[in-house]
Amino acid sequence: MAAYIRTLTRIATRVSTRSTVTFARQAPAAMVARQYHAFRPTQIASKKKHAAIMDEDDEELEAELRELEREKREQEALERGETLDGSAADGTEDDNNNRFQEQYDILLEKTAPSSPQHELPRHSALLHLASAISTPEQAQSIPQLVQQWRRRELPISVLLSDKLIKAVCKAGSPETALVLLGDRETYALAPGQGTMRRVVRSFVKEVAAAPESSESEEGLEKLDGAFKAMALIPYYNLAADDSSVYANLIRGSLIYGSEEGLRRASVTMDEYLLIDGERETPLTRRRAAEVVAAAEQLVKAYEAKGDADKASELNKHVDQWKKSI
Structure with a gap:
């Protein structure tokens, strides 16, 4: 009987003693998901219309805005025939074509239906591509990319719509502009x-x-x-x-x-x-x-x-x- 009581006492003492085992704290799901975010738009219904909103932290939004501002300055510099450092852009026609094709292929791959969600391109990538359009053939390839872009629910703003239409018209292909503007369901542009x-x-x-x-x-x-x-x-x-x-x-x-x-x-x-x-x-x-x-x-x-x-x-x-x- 005494042995039984001593056994119960040892068990009670062991249970009441604070455990030395450290349990790993599980990271919140939002923190894990944020590692793979690609500034994905969240679709919300507002007055029967879908609006794309950002759900990232303020710091990430500020970084995106800074990136947009940088690309805007770069585009303005390209239109003046300069680079961001003020030097003249001396690329040949072949260099410009290669630059467009390289950017185009990357966006086409990243917006493909099989592309993972976290690999979607930045929203400003299409704006940057528009500044590289220089030939009718390049302009005629834009509808396919815009169609994939919209199928992945990436937004196209009024500014981007204007830049795209301006680029294809300047390249000598206003017919491409009609293609993009003539089908709102497929391309969903927002022209002014x-x-x-x-x-x-x-x-x-x-x-x-x-x-x-x-x-x-x-x-x-x-x-x-x-x-x-x-x-x-x-x-x-x-x-x-x-x-x-x-x-x-x-x-x-x-x-x-x-x-x-x-x-x-x-x-x-x-x-x-x-x-x-x-x-x-x-x-x-x-x-x-x-x-x-x-x-x-x-x-x-x-x-x-x-x-x-x-x-x-x-x-x-x-x-x-x-x-x-």
Whole structure:
């Protein structure tokens, strides 16, 4: 009996003694996940629209903002033909093509469906790639990348949309801009009013560069592209009464020439006159000057055709618009 009591006493003493075993504290799941984050967007529903938000710590957000600012300065330097240190960029055409292709291949690989979530590229990577577009062939490869980009739920801002459209138009491929803007479900761009004006102007430049022939199919296709770009403006809930767009369409139609060009210019002007009569705010000096220049060209076309009545009627509106200049 005494032995049994001593055994119970030893057991009780052992249990009451503080254990010397140190248990490893488990790291929170958020800390583990943060090691693999790639600034992934979190989709939230707000008024039936999805908005991309960042859920990283303040320090990480500040680092991302600094990176965006650095790349913005680099892009501005590239547009001036310089590097960040102020020296001239002396890369050859082959070097520029290789630089674009290298960046493009990396982004295409990282946004592939099989790519791990933690390897997704920074949101600024596509903006950086846009500054490297220099040929129509490069511009035509952008839709495939943007499609993958959106499938991985990476965001495209108004700024990025404008930079992409500007880059492909500057590279001589406004048709690519129509592809990107014509399918909101696939590419989900967010263009501004200035972006749409840029596309229309790019097509008008292409009309002017087309072979000089009254029956030029290439010129007519470019002119059709300008009108298609105009038709997309209400698609993005932008101002459909943009005087600059109408002025460029009239100018492009007259550049194309022939009976078809004059017909399109006349119909476009008639439509603009209806819109202008309902305008509540006057045109700015710059917009009024654009409309006046296009209208004066159309007046000359009417006079050359011998249509004095239309020329006289349009001149009345020209005199009114000149008061805003």
